Amino acid sequence: FYLRYELMAIASGVVFYYALPLSWAYVLQPDRTYQVSGWASLGVLGLLVVFAYVAARHGRELEEQEVAPHYARNITERERMKMQLDIARKAQLRMLPQEIPRFNGLDIAALSEPAKEVGGDYFDFVLFDNQRLGIVIGDVSGKGMPAALYMTLTKGVLQAQALPAATPHQILS
Numbered sequence: 088f089y090l091r092y093e094l095m096a097i098a099s100g101v102v103f104y105y106a107l108p109l110s111w112a113y114v115l116q117p118d119r120t121y122q123v124s125g126w127a128s129l130g131v132l133g134l135l136v137v138f139a140y141v142a143a144r145h146g147r148e149l150e151e152q153e154v155a156p157h158y159a160r161n162i163t164e165r166e167r168m169k170m171q172l173d174i175a176r177k178a179q180l181r182m183l184p185q186e187i188p189r190f191n192g193l194d195i196a197a198l199s200e201p202a203k204e205v206g207g208d209y210f211d212f213v214l215f216d217n218q219r220l221g222i223v224i225g226d227v228s229g230k231g232m233p234a235a236l237y238m239t240l241t242k243g244v245l246q247a248q249a250l251p252a253a254t255p256h257q258i259l260s
Contacts, residue, residue, distance in 0.1 A: 099135070099139075106128060106132060107132060110125045110129045110132065111129075113125025113128065114126060114129065172204040172205060172232075173204065175204065175205045175235060176204045176205050179205050179206075179235050179238070179239070180199070182238075182239060182242060183197075183199055183209070183210060183211070184197065184210070184212055187212070188212050188214055188220060190214075190220045193220070195212075197210055205232055205235040206234055206238075207225075207226055207227025207228065207234025207235060207237060207238045208225075208226050208238070209223070209224070209225040209226070209227065209238045209241060209242060210222070210223060210224045210225070211223040211242060211245065211246075213245075213246075215249075216251060221249060221255070225238070225241060
């Protein structure tokens with residue numbers, strides 16, 4: 088956190104801003120005790136400058152992964168995975184029909200609720216004409232992202248093959 092937002096440099100600057108004038112003020116005092124304290128403070132500040140110079144010349148820039156605590160990296164990774172799975176879930180639900188077709192003589196309802204964030208459940212409607220409605224229901228074996236990918240491929244293939252003159256046998260073949 089200090090390195091990422093350069094707070095260490097800011098804190099050092101504040102220390103020097105306040106300590107340097109105070110150290111000189113102590114050096115200029117007539118009392119020997121104050122002078123020794125002032126010279127000691129200037130010496131410590133000088134050592135900090137030397138240390139910073141040596142570190143800058145011989146050190147290496149740290150990556151955020153090196154300074155972040157291990158548990159923070161795990162939380163970040165977990166949050167990223169959760170966000171990606173949530174995006175995949177929303178995308179998968181958008182691929183399912185958003186409107187149920189109205190068809191004479193039928194009362195149609197549909198719901199898909201995956202067991203995990205994403206799954207392989209699939210349903211769709213294909214309206215061939217005013218007389219024929221195709222209903223597709225499928226469940227890809229397995230759960231999770233691989234099943235969702237197969238479901239997406241299946242939807243694309245079925246929609247491409249569902250021509251108005253096609254029979255169910257021809258579409259599935």
